[in-house]
Amino acid sequence: MKQFTSVNDVDNIDQLVQDALALKANPYGSNDLGKNKTLGLVFLNPSLRTRLSTQKAAINLGMTVMVMNMDKEGWALETQDGVVMNGTTVEHIKEAAAVMGQYCDILGLRSFPKLVNRDEDYNEDFFNKFVKYCGVPVVSLESATRHPLQSLADLVTIKETWKGTGKPKVVLAWAPHVKALPQAVPNSFSEWMCKAQDEQWLDFTIVQPEGYELSEDFTPGAQIKYNLEEALEGADYIYVKNWSSFKEYGKVLTYPDGWMMNNEKLKLTNDAKVMHCLPVRRDLELSSEILDGPNSLVIHEAGNRLWAAQAVLKDLLQNLS
Amino acid sequence: MKQFTSVNDVDNIDQLVQDALALKANPYGSNDLGKNKTLGLVFLNPSLRTRLSTQKAAINLGMTVMVMNMDKEGWALETQDGVVMNGTTVEHIKEAAAVMGQYCDILGLRSFPKLVNRDEDYNEDFFNKFVKYCGVPVVSLESATRHPLQSLADLVTIKETWKGTGKPKVVLAWAPHVKALPQAVPNSFSEWMCKAQDEQWLDFTIVQPEGYELSEDFTPGAQIKYNLEEALEGADYIYVKNWSSFKEYGKVLTYPDGWMMNNEKLKLTNDAKVMHCLPVRRDLELSSEILDGPNSLVIHEAGNRLWAAQAVLKDLLQNLS
Amino acid sequence: MKQFTSVNDVDNIDQLVQDALALKANPYGSNDLGKNKTLGLVFLNPSLRTRLSTQKAAINLGMTVMVMNMDKEGWALETQDGVVMNGTTVEHIKEAAAVMGQYCDILGLRSFPKLVNRDEDYNEDFFNKFVKYCGVPVVSLESATRHPLQSLADLVTIKETWKGTGKPKVVLAWAPHVKALPQAVPNSFSEWMCKAQDEQWLDFTIVQPEGYELSEDFTPGAQIKYNLEEALEGADYIYVKNWSSFKEYGKVLTYPDGWMMNNEKLKLTNDAKVMHCLPVRRDLELSSEILDGPNSLVIHEAGNRLWAAQAVLKDLLQNLS
Structure with missing residues (x-):
């Protein structure tokens, strides 16, 4: 390079x-x-x-x-x-x-x-x-x-920890936050996952509320969903992250309920590992029970x-x- | 460790x-x-x-x-x-x-x-x-x-410089300041000196105005005095330091006269070496004549x-x- | 040393x-x-x-x-x-x-x-x-x-790049700025150039508007001029720099026109190399055309x-x- x-x-x-x-x-x-x-x-x-x-x-x-x-x-x-x-x-x-x-x-x-x-x-x-x-x-x-160093570390973490058969299902899931955050981490994560999907390593889905869609330049081939529960079904990795709107640029739009990741939602998945780039807002983006529990990869990932x-x-x- | x-x-x-x-x-x-x-x-x-x-x-x-x-x-x-x-x-x-x-x-x-x-x-x-x-x-x-790295350096300095016979008399003496300072340095110094006193290395006295007593958890075995002149008598090392009140927590109480260390007070001692963790407020905590004179150990200690x-x-x- | x-x-x-x-x-x-x-x-x-x-x-x-x-x-x-x-x-x-x-x-x-x-x-x-x-x-x-590390680097740059015959003509030329800047860089440059002139390495001229004269302590032997065009004539090196007044100390005096260095003024010189200690205010002290052109030494100098x-x-x- x-x-x-x-x-x-x-x-x-x-x-x-x-x-x-x-x-x-x-x-x-x-x-x-x-x-x-x-x-x-x-x-x-x-x-x-x-x-x-x-x-x-x-x-x-x-x-x-x-x-x-x-x-x-x-x-x-x-x-x-x-x-x-x-x-x-x-x-x-x-x-x-x-x-x-x-x-x-x-x-x-x-x-x-x-x-x-x-x-x-x-x-x-x-x-x-x-x-x-x-x-x-x-x-x-x-x-x-x-944020490509983050995304590479994320991909390394998935490659290192995946012990299942076949391709893991990776879901990037929008989560709430009090501040307007950049799209850099989700853009970059998506870009790397789409590349990995092209190479048949994994299946990649993005789920977010209406209005929070990322730029299509960063999501070629990704499945785009709007229903969190549906997207989580069968997930092996969930990447939790907040971002502000790309369409209404930099805005925090209407603040939807039910998007914080927690153990209840984890039950919908294939006992998914939970990732986050950190810093994470506890009990706003992601519940403490997940962060302190066995499914969290966040420190390993860091x-x-x-x-x-x-x-x-x-x-x-x-x-x- | x-x-x-x-x-x-x-x-x-x-x-x-x-x-x-x-x-x-x-x-x-x-x-x-x-x-x-x-x-x-x-x-x-x-x-x-x-x-x-x-x-x-x-x-x-x-x-x-x-x-x-x-x-x-x-x-x-x-x-x-x-x-x-x-x-x-x-x-x-x-x-x-x-x-x-x-x-x-x-x-x-x-x-x-x-x-x-x-x-x-x-x-x-x-x-x-x-x-x-x-x-x-x-x-x-x-x-x-x-502040244990400071206290260890203080003990090293005393061990290194003590050339007298028997055990040196070490006095921790409160001094005035314009700001409310933590008790970390005096707590820690006291804790280390009490340990050294237990091991028969030295005798340890703390002197401060009423109301400025440190937590007893940090002063086991220390002699506690309230009269500066009395405490200084025969001292071999004086550790000058300000701290705010532990009892009325974090407060600067009535500001007593006569607690700045100077050459006049030094005469009461056994030609004591004077120590301070620095930074020191000149001519408020400690006189310039001491800091610039032969009894000061402050740079050596640093x-x-x-x-x-x-x-x-x-x-x-x-x-x- | x-x-x-x-x-x-x-x-x-x-x-x-x-x-x-x-x-x-x-x-x-x-x-x-x-x-x-x-x-x-x-x-x-x-x-x-x-x-x-x-x-x-x-x-x-x-x-x-x-x-x-x-x-x-x-x-x-x-x-x-x-x-x-x-x-x-x-x-x-x-x-x-x-x-x-x-x-x-x-x-x-x-x-x-x-x-x-x-x-x-x-x-x-x-x-x-x-x-x-x-x-x-x-x-x-x-x-x-x-600022002697700067001045030494400046002298190194002149020594390294001078390929002409005889002694180069070096001109320190005042330039406009919006802030009141110290005299440290021009004082120091002058001091080093005067020394180099003493050793027959170069000829040194300073040019500035009335009121911006440097302290004479730093300019022994320098030619002092007030007309920019006249000073630039035949110059091999131009050192462009703003400074505030020494006489009316630290002041930005009346702001004279025509002191920004540009390609038009460069024509008066012997195809002079242009130096500046950086940071430089583009198109205020020095024109972009010079900074982006072949006569600029500023990055080399840095x-x-x-x-x-x-x-x-x-x-x-x-x-x-």
Whole structure:
């Protein structure tokens, strides 16, 4: 790979998943690969799992890591071309990205959407300009529309834990929340699951209330349902997640009852494993009884963030010119 | 040790003090011990000494360090069980701690008290839940009621500098301040000194104005006095520190005159060495003439924070399963 | 060197420039030098280039780095002597600096001017006290009046890129800005260029509108001009930079037209290379056409920050007692 910003950057997802599991079994076997290589992690938004797991992944490969909290340790960046910079933005992304590329061999970038203008967010203007101008391979630490390190960890977790016969049924289920959240995690999860479905690994269903449909660009081949109980029937994995509306962009629409996942609903499934990218709002998105019970994979899944990141960084290191 | 949250976690304080002094003489002798081991430092409050000394201690042992300023780079954590998380807390400590434990071999945690509800603070609810859910050994970087890395460094400093015959007389002396400060440092110092007194290393006295008595749980065997001049008589070490009231919890009571430590009061002592955990308010808690003079140990003591932390981390590394 | 706070700390600027270029050719050749040595970077202000380039420089030399954002992770420091610390400052610089020196072999410090009281800023009170009390070699990461790592990188860039015959003509040209900026970068650039002029490397001119003259302490031997077009004639290098007034201290005086650098003005020069320390306000200080065109050295120059910092740290490591 030359960059890791979506599933489309991956030639062979099977190989990448196998790499992640191999690194989990032998974390330090490739720690010469990162010698004298530096990973720069650039955060424009808060981060816990991504921050720590990606750092640790780089360390396991022998890299050194420099973290830049651009929102707190740096300053506001300009992204538009041709504007006279006499306002509050201090530096243009052209310069900022190019400079960071001077000191780092690989860069990671987190940049959330503003959830105001759909085109602006879905064009990934900021992210793409950073990739364009920095001059080194970029790993997405979550962009306006995608969170591929999370999705790879999710796929690794399903591959690792599925012991049944045939293809597991995976359901992405919308859940309530008090805030308007991005579509990045569900977009990305869907994109990866659709790819895995293409490769005959699993069957993929998305269920959400009317008005919360994801962009069709991210759901090719997915079964789309609107009735939660119906969708859960026979599910082997349920991926619980809230997101705001794509159609009425960034809005929290009428707040429907009955979409919190709990043990009662779990009875409809094939004793499904329950996943969530975290952070999770307990007893709002997902009941405590599930999170504290035997069906929850959420901590295991978070642990796999490390091996997903390490597999990605390993691949990028091997392809550095 | 399996964790380091108070003196009660230490089997043998003599051994730990000797280890710290041995590491001071030979800092890099054990730098294979931390190979491929990662220390995560989680701060919910500001830190200078603890942040830097603990990082350096880990580095000296060959560990890598990841720092997480949870208050700035992360988000607000929920600690109560069974609440519907539809407010401002973004993640439950159950998940947050467990996730950090996935990426780190040892975790350090700093979490100050709120000084509002005494039971809540003294139950160490947040700290204990973090320990319970993270699944790896935890080092306290200062909790609501204790600061054991500071206290160990203090004991190391006394052991290292005492050249007299017999047991030194150590006095913990309350001093004025403009803010309401936690009792963590004096609680912890007292707890460690009482243990050292039990082992016949020293005699320990606490002196404070009426109303500022520490919790008796932390002062077993200590002489408690209310008259500063009387307490200072014959002292070999004076540990100057402000704290707010335990009885009228978190309050700054009537502000008594004459409690700032200065050269005039030093004359009452046996040419005592003066200690303070820092940061210190000059000419409010402690006079500049003392801080800039030959009796001050405060910088030496801060330097020993490194060796205390390194001894603790070394012990924890040796006991990793 | 024993410290690096201005050009006056450097015995031999030619040697230092050669060292930087040698390290650029062979970055990891000296990575034993920093073994078991720790660099502490203390920021009281935001930083991008300096933060990353200095970290990377230390890593290349085998050092470990600890970063302290004193303004965010620490607390307000007192600098005045003899004050009763009953206000908002939490720790005196005497203690804070001495403590940091206990854990680090070399310290870097960034501390911007307040631009209120000229004497206070130009006395470098804070910076000098930090140097005095920390007890280890200090690298300036930009002080109230100087930014020597930037200036060294600038000189390295000129030396590296000058392919003409004879001495290049270097012009420091004032440019407009919406904020009142420090004089640190132009002071420092001038100081280094004047030294290089003394050594017959180049000819140095400063051009600015009336009222924006720099302190004469930093401009010995420089040609001072007030007409931009006249100054640009025959220039080989133009260093574009805004600064606030030294005379009417910290003020943005009447805002003159015609001082933004652009391709039209470039025609007056000897096809000059254009430099800027960054961050740059596009189309306010410097036109996008120049920044995106072949005459711009700004990214190249930023890249050289790494080798400048590495040369300085290497020299300091070699001179550690």
